[in-house]
Amino acid sequence: MPVFPPDTKTVTALVRDATAAPSMHNAQPWRFRYLTDRDTLELRADVERAMPRSDPLHRGLHLGCGAALFNLRVAATHAGLGPHVHLLPDASEPQLLAVVRLTERESTDAALAALHPAIRRRHTSRYPFAAEDIPEAVRAALSEAARLEGARLDFPSPWHAQSLLDLVSDAEGRDTLDPRNAEDRDRWTRMGAAEADTATDGVPDYAFGPRKWYGDAPVRDFAGRRTVADRGAVTFENMPQFALLSTSEDRVEDWVRAGQALERVLLVATEHGLATSLTSHALEWPDLRWLARDPRSATGFVQMVLRLGYGPQGPTTPRRPVREVLDIR
Structure with missing residues (x-):
């Protein structure tokens, strides 16, 4: 009890x-x-x-x-x-x-x-996923997970998936043109064994995943132009399996609900043996975020783009000690 x-x-x-x-x-x-x-x-x-x-x-x-x-x-x-x-x-x-x-x-x-x-x-996986389709029954379970939390999960058609890849490429190009856009990334990355192995937050370099040698999977490169020891380059999938999480409105309350829906989807995906990663790069630009919608289904406001598939689950990333985030009164 x-x-x-x-x-x-x-x-x-x-x-x-x-x-x-x-x-x-x-x-x-x-x-x-x-x-x-x-x-x-x-x-x-x-x-x-x-x-x-x-x-x-x-x-x-x-x-x-x-x-x-x-x-x-x-x-x-x-x-x-x-x-x-x-x-x-x-x-x-x-x-x-x-x-x-x-x-x-x-x-x-x-x-x-x-x-x-x-x-x-x-865990977030920044590794290549296999060319194996997600069964319709699993997709239905993921969509139901989002619905239970007041959100919607859609699986874009091939042409829409390609447009999402183009939007990510556009966002990456904007970052390249303005180095100030890397300020947040640089603040929250932990480079080198001394820093990465003792970190309690941020993305340590062992969780960056390999560099992209070929393929179009939208995996953010947290290294940027910095060198990470023993980091190889591999081929990623050319057509990732995306899912769009959206809400009908775009208020603060909708963001919190969308976060709950996102985690429910991720946990259900994990239950079904799927590896997952999140792609928010294009959504960080208001004009690109609006273009991420599928105009044929009118899905409202896209809150997150998920990349799903079968592959490595990714390493555990650090967490702050509970004593730093919990106050008992």
Whole structure:
């Protein structure tokens, strides 16, 4: 039987699972506060970890916090608790994104609890994927995962997938023309063994993946023009299997919901043996983001482009100690 009200050990474990979520450049832009007298966890955005060049409106930041919120829900349900979520509870405190009241579980959400093992298995993979189509049944499960969180997941047609590749290439070209666009990337990469092996955030060089020798897979090269020892070059897939995660509106609340949908999709994908990576490069430019939509299906606002397939899961990237992100009062 779960301990109720939750003790410090339980709350710490819940937040540890929450912080396994993906975030832009692994900046981990979240903070948690547990109010013992209310059995409530508060999730706040940590704007000091924002990216002024790549994410000036903090849309990506909110996606990452939403993903952490979903992990928290999964972990609480797995622990036998009932997480009751209230998004954006206080208009005067915009950095307070959600409050989660923990209760004794009244009913079992078996599907949510079953995703718990995938939290630790999910990693971003910047490696080539096999030329093996994702079965329709798996695609349907991924689309349903997004729908359950109030979002939509579409699999673009070949011509649309090619246009997405062109948009990524355009974004990369803009970065090349203006070196200031690499400021966020350089801030959040950890180069060399001394830095990478002790990092608690950011993208360490061992997680960059190989350089792209040939192929069109949109894998961001976090090295830029910097040299990474023993980093080889390989051939990536020419036509990646994309999925577009979108919402009908584009408000802060939609970003947080989209983050939850994103993580649910990623965990379901992990359950089905898929490797995953996220492609936000083109979405960091407002004009390119609008062009990422499929005009035939009117999918609203694209929040993330996912690359899916069968291949290496990718290495574990560092996480901040729970004591740095959790305040218990």
